[in-house]
Amino acid sequence: MTDVVLSATGLVMRFGGITATDNVTLNLRRGARHALIGPNGAGKTTLVNLLTGVLTPTAGRIVLEGEDITRLAPHARVARGMVRTFQINQLFDSMTPLETLALVVSQRSGLGAQWWRPLGASGRVSERAAQLLEQFHLGDVAHQPTRELAYGKRRLLEIAIALACEPRVLLLDEPVAGVPAGEREELLQTVAALPADVSVLLIEHDMDLVFSFADRMTVLVNGALLTEGDPDTIAHDPKVKEVYLGQGAVHV
Template identity: 75%
Template sequence: MSQVVLQAHGLVKRFGGITATDHVNLSLQLGARHALIGPNGAGKTTLINLLTGVLPPTEGRIELLGQDISHLPSHQRVARGLVRTFQINQLFASMTPLQTLAMVVSQRRGLGARWWPKLGQDAAVVARCEELLALFRLTEVMHQNTAALPYGKRRLLEMAIALACEPKVLLLDEPVAGVPAGEREELLQTVAALPADVSVLLIEHDMDLVFEFADRITVLVNGAVLTEGTPDVIANDPQVKAVYLGHGEEVRT
C-alpha cells in the first residue's frame, strides 16, 4: 500500500459568514503527481494557504508524514519538508541564480549567514548548486541578475529554490501563469522531470499541463471537493464538464 505523505482531514476555513474551504479531505501519496483544479473562486488558494500555514484552519487537521502540523508556522513546515512556489515570483532581483541557490543550499545545510564567503569553497554546496542549475536549465544564466532573466527562467529559478529546500512535498502554484508561449515548453519539460521521490501537488488552470502531468486530479468547487480520480475519469465526468463549460473552459486530455 502506498504511503500517504500529506493528508487533510475535514479542513474548514471561514471568513465571517463565508466558508472558503468546506470540509476538504485530501491525500497525497508518496511520489504522487496530483493536480488540484477548479474554477476561479473555488478555494484552491485558500486550501494551499491552509496546508502551508499561511492561514490557520477553522476546523480540521493536516498531517505531514503522519505528524499533525495543523498549527505549525510556515517555516517549520518547510523545515519538515512541505515547500511551495507562488503564483507571483518572490525572488532577490539583484542576486544571480547561482548566488540565490548557494544561499538556500547553505542555509539548508546549517551554514546560515556564512554562505557568502563559503561560495566556491564548500564542495558539497557547489555540487548541489550545479546540479540544480542543470536540472532547471539555468546554467547559461547563472551569473545574470535575476531581474534581467526572462520570465520563464525566473519561474524555473523559483522551482529550483523550492527543490533546494529538499522537500518531501512540493506544492506548485500555477507554475506557467504569465509565462510567454515561447518559454512554456522548457518549463513544462522541467516540471515533468522533477525527481520521482518528491510528491507534487500542482495547482493549475492550464488543462494541457494538468492532464500531461497528473496521475490523480482533485476538483474543487465552492470550497468543497466535487470529485477526485484519474485524468481519464475526470475528463469524462459530466459534473466536471458542466462546471468548466459553465465557466467557458473545456476539459480535455
C-alpha cells in the same frame, strides 16, 4: 494509509459568515503527481494556504508524514519537507541564480550566514548549486542578476529554489502562469522531470499541463470537494464538464 505523505481531513475555513473551505479532505500519496483544479473562486488558494500554514483552519486536521502540523508555522513546515512555489514570482532581484541557489543550499545545509563566503569555499554547496543550475536549464544565465532574466527562466529558478529546500512534498502554484508561449516548453519539460521521490501537488489552470502531468486530480467548486479521480475519470465526469462548461478547460 502508510503511503499517504500528506493528509488533510475535514478542513473548514471561515472568514466571518463566508465559508471559503467547506469540509475538504485530500490525501497526497508518496511520489504522487496530484493536480488541484477548479474554476476561479473555487477555493484552491485558500486550501493551499491552509496546507502551508499561511492560514489556520477553523476546523479540520493536517498531517505530514504522520505528524499533526495543523498549527505549525509555515517555516517549520518547510523544515519538515513541505515547500511551496508561489504564483507571484518572489525572487532576489539583485542576486544571480548561482548566488540565490548557493544561499538556499547553505541554509538548508546548516551553514546559515556562511553562504556569502567565496562560493568554492564549500564544495558541497557549490556542487549542489551547479547541479540545480544544470537540471533547471539555468547554466547560461547563472551569473545574470535575476531581474534581467526572461520570465520563464525566473519561474525555473523559483522551482529550483524549492527543490534546493529538499522537499518531500512540493506544492507547485501555477508554474506556467504568465509565461510566454515561447518559454513554456522548457518549463513544462522541467516540471515533467521532477524527482520521482518528491510528492507533487499542482495547482494550475492550464489543462494541457494538468492532463500531461497528473496521475490524480481533485476538483474544488465553491470551497468544497466536487470529485476526485484519475485524469480519464475527471475528463469524462458530467459534473466536471458542467463546471467548466464554456471554458474549454476539460479534455475529452
